Amino acid sequence: xxxxxNNKLHLAGTPAELAALVRAVRVSSGMTQAxxxxxxxxxxxxxxxxxxxxxxxxxxxxLKVCRExxxxxxxxxxxxxxxxxxxxxRKPRSGGKP
Numbered sequence: 001x002x003x004x005x006n007n008k009l010h011l012a013g014t015p016a017e018l019a020a021l022v023r024a025v026r027v028s029s030g031m032t033q034a035x036x037x038x039x040x041x042x043x044x045x046x047x048x049x050x051x052x053x054x055x056x057x058x059x060x061x062x063l064k065v066c067r068e069x070x071x072x073x074x075x076x077x078x079x080x081x082x083x084x085x086x087x088x089x090r091k092p093r094s095g096g097k098p
Contacts, residue, residue, distance in 0.1 A: 009074070016053035018062070023051045025069045040068040 012018040026036045026047075037047040042061050050057050050065060066073055077084075 014053070015055045015057070019051050019053035021071060022047075022065060022069065025071055026051070029069070036065075036069070040065045 010017075010021055012021055026033070029036070031039060033047050033051065034044045037044040040047065042065060046057070046061060047065065050062060063073065065071075
């Protein structure tokens with residue numbers, strides 16, 4: 001299956017708004033939730049929850065679904081000249097996973 005891309009930008013500031021975008025892309029591609037879940041490498045219940053606007057959906061999997069469906073996540077930073085490369089890297093917690 002091929003997911004086509006367009007150049008329209010849509011604001012997704014809430015789980016419900018992102019859910020609507022994911023659902024719209026999936027439906028426009030002609031896939032069922034089960035087909036899209038398999039295509040994206042996630043479970044059908046996960047995709048169903050994402051499309052329902054579940055606020056606690058795992059971020060890594062949300063980004064994976066978006067990437068596989070051709071949805072690009074773009075950050076509109078409050079400071080246009082902000083150099084994100086200057087942000088310090090997060091140090092691992094002691095006793096936690098590396």
